[in-house]
Amino acid sequence: MRLYLHIPFCVRKCPYCDFHSVVADEETKSLYINALMNEIDLLKRVFKSMGEEILSLYFGGGTPSIYPPAELGRIIRFCKRELTVAREAEITVEINPGSWKKKELIEAARMGFNRLSIGAQSFDPETLRILGRNHTHLDVLRLAKSAMDLDRFDVNLDLIYGVPQQTLATWRQTLEMAVGVKPHHLSIYALNIPEGSEMDRKAEEGAWRMPAEDEIADMYDLACRLLGKAGYHHYEISNFALPGKECAHNIAYWERSAYIGIGSGSHSFLPSRLRWSNLKNISTYINTVNGDMLPVEHLEFLTREEAWEEEVMLSLRMSRGLDLCALEEFKNMRVLSDTIDGWQREGLVWRKGGRLGLSERGMLVSNQIIASLLGG
Amino acid sequence: MEELKQERIRNFCIIAHIDHGKSTLADRFLEITGTVPAQQLSEQYLDRMELERERGITIKAQAVRMYHQARDGRNYLLNLIDTPGHVDFSYEVSRSLYACEGAILLVDAAQGVEAQTVGNAYLAIEAGLKIIPVVNKIDLPNADPETVSLEIQELLGCDPQEVLFVSAKTGEGVREVIEAVVERVPPPQGESSAPLKALIFDSTYDQYRGVVVFVRLMEGEVSKGMKVAMLATGKVTEVEEVGIFSPDMVAVTKLQAGQVGYLITGIKNLSLTKVGDTVTDASTQNTQPLPGYREPKPMVFAGIYPVDPDDYNELRVALEKLQLNDASLSFEPETSKALGFGFRCGFLGLLHMEIVQERLEREYKLDLITTAPNVVYETELTDGSVKYINNPSELENMAKVKEIREPYVKVTIMVPSDFVGAIMELAQERRGIFVDMQYRIGDRVEIRYKLPLAEMVLDFYDQLKSRTRGYASMDYEPLGFVRGNLVKVDILIKGEQVDAFSAIVEKSRAYQYGKEMAKRLREVIPRQLFEVPIQAAVGGRIIARETLKAKRKDVLAKCYGGDVTRKRKLLEKQKEGKKRMKMVGKVEIPQEAFISALRLGREGKGT
Incomplete structure (x- = not known):
């Protein structure tokens, strides 16, 4: 069992973000922390009935580091008191450069955090400016170094490629600087500009040079090459880790093990077919939980086929790939085999030991391959 | 309604270039003669189909009977036959002309004589019609009636005083035109006592009554119960109803030589009543057909496919229904690897194609893909046989083909002399062969080219318009097949x-x-x-x-x-x-x- 805690607040909204986050006042923020603990309380019996230890806690956002470490620490303490948290549990917090400094990191370690995920995005000033981040590349470097120097955390850096105005050269610099910090883990995301977002409007105006598909693909190839050389293992489409430093919490998502999301707009899954998501509106969420009601906005019981689709889609994100027996459950392999052979010839997939997986090049076109597998 | 003697009948039509005001003038006639009360007169009464009204063109011929008391105090019966207004339908135009003794040649006072005006004027002269030249739209601020009158005089070789000036919009001068029809157009010839000979100048399909045939009686008379024969198709049938257009269909006891009206018979299939065919008394033998009949022959082809494959049957039904009213539309099933199941359709020309496509989409709510249009090719195979190909994919084996011939047209373009260079450039790009060029009054030039029809079906007309800033007008006539290096x-x-x-x-x-x-x-x-x-x-x-x-x-x-x-x-x-x-x-x-x-x-x- 895994526990995710969503902190939906940001100092300000990033121009490319279409996720659940808002800018909020101090009072709401403080009410919200209490609401989170109330929700955990409400779900205590669910946790108990699952009869498992909690193997990881993950504070994500939004911006969890909008709170001082002690505030988040209250929740960790609460969980440890009320639920069964494993002694070795992975406890991650996402932090933004420019919020927590060395002092807060020391405090965070004291609160029980053992993994930091730093929203670095880039080490290039121009890229950071276009992303509308409120920190500089020096903030990024300083925070990453402090985190590493403290030696109390596994450290992840988030990086983004395919940003307007970004070039292969500036991306290479960012990658080299990131590798220079020697973090345990790197997440590399292609920028997705949501339709109608502020960034989308600016891009439409034509003020920026937008990297073309091939250039973005080159950036991805470069990342794979540089990180591979530096000893990182490409274990999921967007994730690279030193051996043994993979993010246990995220792997649970892809392996379809149980997790419960706490907080507004969070998502939960109980194997093998139950998913629900929480109310997105923050005050509704707070009021509902404080009224001892479950803040569920949407709940679905997957059909067997939907569950199978998830299995295919999520397994193929991982470098270990998919058990071919799972495919056979719904598909005529005689028909699919031909298609898969074609992909293999193009070097997009591999087949070994009864498993099917994507090559690094295949991962970058995973939507196409997965959609074909599901549709074929 | 009093029956009038033959010498008081006037059969006439209006020929004009698109937008020169033909339908508006016709509406004024209906109003002045009291055929349709002014308050009932929706704009352009004769263009009844929604699409026709919108595009401002006439697709099907219409006929209407009007009574008029002329200046001489006597009553006259006027039959106005409204002809289709586009080159694609020039054969239909020529048949309508043969149903008349006179034609009003209507020219826009601002636009002047256009290529189509010339083409249709020649058709009318050829048909032996008395021509009444009329300059329309004299109320427009940029009207130049004097120059346009000179152009017309040159075109027809007529006297200046023959040209009338009107504004169909305001009604000014229109009464004079009606008087001119009475005075100048001769009454129809032909004996009512002679054996029946009626010219089919159009036909339409009514879902309750079957085919309605529009006829001009050249000789003899026809009434209900009579057995008639269509000469070209050999179809014999009994007349169920005869009638006139006033302007809606009204049954009468009989139609006589010189009159215009309709016949309803037992025929349910439009392809048995072809435009240009002759209707005769089935009991008389060896009647000579009226001259000029031609089989309608599609010249332009395109594949029409439903976007949604499930619409295939609906498309077939819609095409069948359209064909009921448009015998010149042909179609046959076709399969494309890329587009699935659809139909290869044949059209008289590009406009005809567009009209069919639009009607299918609008009246039958179908979402369609139309392939690039192509023309029909005549191929001679190595064994000497000749095959017509209306789809490039039929030309599978080039080795068996000895020769491919493509249809050519003679294009007449009228344009201000400034644009002659542009026209020549365009014609050259399209493999045009120069025929001749003549200078006309008012700095206008008439240029003729021979051109492969294939070059015209793409965008020749659009190019012509855009390269001459809309000043050029064009008309064309088929020239037959010419050997090409294809x-x-x-x-x-x-x-x-x-x-x-x-x-x-x-x-x-x-x-x-x-x-x-x-x-x-x-x-x-x-x-x-x-x-x-x-x-x-x-x-x-x-x-x-x-x-x-x-x-x-x-x-x-x-x-x-x-x-x-x-x-x-x-x-x-x-x-x-x-x-x-x-x-x-x-x-x-x-x-x-x-x-x-x-x-x-x-x-x-x-x-």
């Missing part, structure tokens, strides 16, 4: 031939066509997981190649906080999208890519 260009996508893009083109243009089509396809086909060569080939030899590079990036970012549902839905959408793709070999091509490539094929040629 080849079939095939398009191959990853080695698979795609029939919808094959074309028969002149040999020297093969490379250009192939290169352009391959380039367009590269632009509109989405990148695949593998490299896709797009090739153009002539008889198995590759003449052009483009390469669609493999798709490299299509990936979803992370699952924020484990939101798997959103991701699954995105992929399901993508999966559904894939299902709607057409497969050419292993290449997935969205319908939209086909449509846009075909559209481009119609627009971009040679420019």
